[in-house]
Amino acid sequence: MIRRRFALSPALLMSLALAGLLIVVVLDLPPQPGLAGPVAQAMDQAGVGHPVTAVLLNFRGYDTFLELAVLMLAVLSIWSLGRRDPIPARPVQGPVMHGTLRHLIPVAVVTGGYLVWVGSSDSGGAFQGGAVLGAAGVMLMLSLPREMPMPPALLQRLGLSLGVFAFLAVGTAGLLAGHGFMGYPPAWAYHLILGIELAAAVSIALTLVLLFLGGRSRKVRHDR
Amino acid sequence: MTVDVISPQIYLLCGVLLFVLGLHALVVRRHLLLKILAVNIMGSGVFMLLLGVAARGEGGIDPVPHALVITGIVVAVSATAVALVLMLKVKAATGLARLPLSGPED
């Protein structure tokens, strides 16, 4: 044990040195407003009322588009790893779990939908809404793996790519219509953004559930 | 008043601390789960730092770092999920949830 502590000391020293450097630098950061000003000025053309949503879906929409792509790619990567073990089945006896879920899931769906919709004007958005929906899905998977019918593979893939597809389609349409790649006509901006948000929320929720499953399926497959 | 001035600084300091803690654990710990957690802690540190940066401005909260953090969290979640599944595959293939000390040369 003592020997081990000695062996660790270089890593510790390096970490402490980095911490010291970072602290000095961070406390010395000059005060500057960042991009709050430019964002505020551009809000009237953003199509949505909430600045974070405007940044996410319009000003830096390309980031968000690629981030949806990262999520989707994560699922694909996990699928490509080809796990063959089944989901551990934990059918819960008794009424408590089922009763709770029966109440909780509609609430989660409504909450998620509301969060997506409210994102245009207040805190919320596709990620927050998608996360709540995804959580509902994860709960379902945890409690009812045997009864839960899995959607067909094509539907899974479609749902998974919905967000990226919607974004890509709108972005490319903007390019072809002369608004530039990832550009919206200002008059349509709100509707397009809301549409993308909805599609993205569905994809995100599905992605989170699929990430949780981690490539497992309900049945054991013997094809390896 | 003092609280308002100090609080962003605390976020910044905590962010740095989390980042370095995570870094240290990533280097030192051998179990893959701990390494993956360590990366996540590093990420949280950076996100906290960004939020602290966003809160310093005089013209109100800067929304851009918030957007960055949301994006960053999603990216981190994706990478974590892949890492966890990969860890399970490594465990299944080698029987160990840790990396061999030196690379297999052949």
Next chain:
Amino acid sequence: METGGHMLLLILLSSLLPGVAIFFLKEQQFALRTALNLGGASLKFLLIIALLVGVYRDGKTYSLSVNLLPGIDLVLAADALSLLFATLSAVLWLVTTIYAIGYLEDSPNRSRFFGFFSLCVSATVGIAFSGNLITLLIFYEILTLATWPLVVHRGTAESFRAGRVYLAYTLLGGAVLLGAVVWLTLLAGSEPFAAGGYLRDLSADHGPVLIMIFAMLMAGFGVKAALLPLHSWLPRAMVAPAPVSALLHAVAVVKAGAFGIVRVLNDVYGVDLAADLGVTLPLLLLAVLTIIYGSVRAVFAEDLKQRLAFSTISQVSYIILGVALAGPIGAVGGLVHLVHQGVMKITLFFCAGNFAETLGIHRVDEMRGVGRRMPWTMTAFTLAALGMIGIPPLAGFISKWYLGLGALEAGLAWVTVVLVVSSLLNALYFLPPILRGWFSRREGPWPDERHGGGRLETHWMLLLPTVAVATMALGMGLLASLTISPLYWVTFIVEFEYGYDHIWSAIFEWETP
């Protein structure tokens, strides 16, 4: 300046394209392969004749340049020196091809052999026509690449060892050369070769750097020319088939090194600048050392091909000695030896190949009585060997005569002593095989007799090239005064390089004061 560039390209392609085509032939497609080989070799020969006519009769200039990097071109050009070397390569390639077809009859992997053989010649001709130092470097490296497969052709452990040594030396030499050429290009740009060199303006500011670069260039080219500390790949490379030894030793590899040294000394630095920088004397000493060392080792080598290899080490340095004398007469001696040694040495290797292939003779002491069994080959061997020793009026005598005169002109009388000693050593290692071959009597069977009972002493494809090159070697000595002789040609080159109207005026200048 772009006139007739296609001619030069055609000359390169005349061996490159058949070479590439030959690779993809099946082993048994003998007729097609032979047609491609001989067709390419003959075409190249004819094209070079046409080029000679164009240059000397019609006064045309030929050059071709392709851009490589900003300010740096790949330049092919035909001047007198390149024509000399290219003609030598083309003629010897033609005869070696015929010889190789006979020599490799029924051996495996012939398509591969002739493919690389053709690439090798393309690279050599590329070296000949290189119009600047970068182009020379490029083809010099290609030559390395193309000869390695020939060295390891037999695929035995020994040939792989030889191949490794060969690569180690030549790649190292290539790396040093690359460093030197890049450095020189940074200083002076990528100038075309020019008689008298193009570095004079730099010498005031960059004297030590130029000396350093010169040393690197000599090291780079010296590897292939088998200059003294860099020579030991050559005797090992003797594991290659006889036509390869003949081509490598007579023309391609060692001559490429010597040719590079001549180019650097004459057309990059210029003899005057090199003498001013004081780099010619060390080069001269190195050449002298190599001459003596090679000869001494040859005396003690019992294997015939080894003896010829050490002889090559010694003889190639005559060329370097000639140009390092830094005077016109010595330069004539050196350059004419480039041709003379090439023809004589290829004769000797053909003969060695004939002895080995026909009777299984590999060692000097196995040559007893071979003159009776193979009189034609033995006559060729004798002529070439006596030429090497420098017996008048054979070709080697002419080289040594001019070298000796050049040494006196340069005020280095002791060099003539070296020449005499070397000639004695030459006699010491060439006379025993000649005497044994003609005047000893064979007891018992030959080690491994294969071509028995025919009308000729061996396969005609082995004999004809041997006799042809031996005749050439004889002719170059006897007919040295004709306008088509190498001597005349070399005199012309040197007159141009040194700016004399006539070479003999140089001698008068030297004699009168």
Next chain:
Amino acid sequence: MPWMDVMADMALAPWLVILPLAGALLAGLWPAAARWWGLLTGLLTLPMALLLALQVHAHGPMVLYLGGWVPPLGIALVADGLASLMLLMTAGVGLAISLYALGYLTGETGGRWFWILWLWLWAAMNALYLSGDVFNLYVTLELVVLASVALVALAGGAAPLVAAMRYLLVSLLGSMAYLMGVALLYGSYGVLDLQGLGAQVALSAAPMLAAALMTVGLMAKSALFPLHVWLPPAHGSAPAPVSAALSALVVKVSFYLMLRLWLTVFPALPLPGLDMLMGALAMGAVLWGGLMALRASRLKQVVAYSTVAQVGYLFLLFPFLRAFPDGWKAVVFFAVAHGVAKAAVFLAAGTLQRAAGHDRLADLGAVMRGRLKTSFALGIAGASLVGLPFTGGFIAKWLLVQTALEAGLWIWVLMVLGGGLLAGAYVFRLLGPAFQPGPADPGQPLPAVMEWVPLALALLTIGLGFAGTPVLSLLTRTLTGGGG
């Protein structure tokens, strides 16, 4: 040419992201037809990349504001000389890999995943090359990492999985360091676009630390010695098209990003010691990679260690940049030449391995003699790795030596020349079995495309041997930082 004028107005850059991404999505939706989506993507992307390079060459850098939002508010796609050259190399090598995979992956269910992940990787690399924003670069970088980790793991088996895990962890560490750098930069200057940062960054503690973190992070990602441990097993055991993609293309991604940062964002910063440190590691990489390549007994292992060695040259960037403002161009040309040659070598190795059923170097002679086209591809591309003339590798070596000499950096001249010798030793060792005595035997029957594609790439390395001037002139159209 009138069509060139029309092209000048067309925004080509987004299509280089849209096309491969659409291909990836379609391949994911219809995995059964994935190979055809892959081929279509390759066939469309290459001309697009070529047009973009011509456009940039003719009209200078193209900057496109996404959604019309001008930085610092929005994100810009920047297609300049450097980016368009990397896109072109990716497209050329990518098309070759796709064509090769058509033959290599027949009838394997694993092939579908290759196509999907490979198209994602392609889209991610293109997005990265075009991005002009430090945070957006982080997202694209993660895309590249996820796709390539999955490709590494695709081979299955313990060694590739461990290699993938190691690669992922090292990459995540690098990403976090990079992201910390982004946070520090934003905290200091309040902008994220490369040009905006470049205009403001001046010598002070925060950008220095950011530069160090980002550089070290990216160094970890690019498998520079001694962080190369995951690379040989990953590249050596993956299917041939994957090895080619990883060694030829992915290794260049973090190099590109590092170069981009130092050209645009940090040119005003001197980092004392960084050049020597990077140079020393580069030297270690060249020596260690070369020696291990000499020792390895399997064909693909030799090639993988060769990548470890050649990554070293990329890091000559730092000593060169410090000594000489234009020094990076030599390194970029090297990166391109290496990309093409290494892809050719890996694909040729894959063909020989398939034909022989193994890749033990000592027993490959018969197949090498039986498959001349592939052996030639191996030989020519190998010559490019060594830096022998008439190949892109020679021009690259020339430029490296010239740059080092011009800057008076003797030690790097020696390293480049010495590294070339080591490369010569292992490349000729690769070719050796072809010359051992024995019969010629083409081995297993293979689709013709598996022989022609490596040969075509090898001939492309010869083409690169004559492309020095146009490539360098394209690189002069590169946006560099103003230096505040």
